Amino acid sequence: MGARDETADAAAMEAAWAAVEATAPSPHPPYQAQQALRVLEGEAAAREFVTKARSGQAGGDELAVEVCKLYGPGLRGYCSVLVKAIRHG
Numbered sequence: 001m002g003a004r005d006e007t008a009d010a011a012a013m014e015a016a017w018a019a020v021e022a023t024a025p026s027p028h029p030p031y032q033a034q035q036a037l038r039v040l041e042g043e044a045a046a047r048e049f050v051t052k053a054r055s056g057q058a059g060g061d062e063l064a065v066e067v068c069k070l071y072g073p074g075l076r077g078y079c080s081v082l083v084k085a086i087r088h089g
Contacts, residue, residue, distance in 0.1 A: 009044040016040060035073045042070060042077030049078075050085045 016037055049066055052058035070078050 006044070006048065009040070009047065013037065013040050013044065038073040039077035039080075042074035042079075043081050045070075045074075046078040046081035046085075050081065 016033075045066065049058055049063065052062070067075070067078070
């Protein structure tokens, strides 16, 4: 996990937002699309945390701060990436 993954994540989120904006009949994206994007954002944040933790730049306190900021779909995405990182270390 590195700069390439973060660039791919950013590109995927931009593409997802563009697709939502292109298909949404109103300036407000559909609820399901918003939820999916929040999952992607949570996943990206978790990958960033895992990278920092593996390099010794983050620990339990930083994890607690990040998790406290999240809820719903963003938290689900974040936790999904953490579980995969723990299992596949």
